[in-house]
Amino acid sequence: MKKYLKMIFGTVLGGILGYSYYYFIGCHSGSCPITSNPYVSTFWGILLGFIIFYPSKNKIKNDNPRNNN
Numbered sequence: 001m002k003k004y005l006k007m008i009f010g011t012v013l014g015g016i017l018g019y020s021y022y023y024f025i026g027c028h029s030g031s032c033p034i035t036s037n038p039y040v041s042t043f044w045g046i047l048l049g050f051i052i053f054y055p056s057k058n059k060i061k062n063d064n065p066r067n068n069n
Contacts, residue, residue: 003055010053011046018045 022041030036034044 006053006055007050010049012049014045014047014049014052015042016045017049018042021045 019038019042022035022038026032026035026038026041028036034040
């Protein structure tokens with residue numbers, strides 16, 4: 001359950017940051033394909049937030065009996 005909350009938090013945070021990037025920094029002339037559209041910018045933020053907060057396996061199983069004291 002904790003890993004799903006982490007993924008949801010990452011996607012929401014990414015969406016907020018993606019829209020904030022469009023609003024405060026974005027290209028308003030229309031020549032920038034990602035930052036000139038709020039939907040595209042928000043989508044990329046959600047995608048990056050999901051990828052960054054996606055749970056990964058950090059535990060490495062050590063099967064060598066000499067190292068297990």
